[in-house]
Amino acid sequence: PSGGGPPVYQHLRIWGGRRGDERVPWKGASPATLRLFYRTLRPDWPPESRPVLQRRDADGNTKTLRDAEWDSTWVEWRADRGVYELRSLHR
Numbered sequence: 001p002s003g004g005g006p007p008v009y010q011h012l013r014i015w016g017g018r019r020g021d022e023r024v025p026w027k028g029a030s031p032a033t034l035r036l037f038y039r040t041l042r043p044d045w046p047p048e049s050r051p052v053l054q055r056r057d058a059d060g061n062t063k064t065l066r067d068a069e070w071d072s073t074w075v076e077w078r079a080d081r082g083v084y085e086l087r088s089l090h091r
Contacts, residue, residue: 047072
């Protein structure tokens with residue numbers, strides 16, 4: 001990768017995301033532009049539903065990120081260091 005640093009995937013930690021869960025949480029260690037292929041991570045989520053991308057702050061409050069770019073299979077945004085969740089609204 002250009003820039004001399006390690007690839008961005010080395011800065012992410014994804015946990016959870018088992019089938020049946022309504023969310024996929026992960027933690028980023030440094031700022032980066034991310035494109036997450038959520039249909040690959042969660043093929044069991046209905047194709048007609050679009051998840052919600054949220055960032056959790058140090059107090060545990062969540063904020064929906066509204067400036068993300070969406071496609072039918074991925075979401076892309078500028079992520080700061082922190083904890084993020086992609087949450088399915090389908091139940």
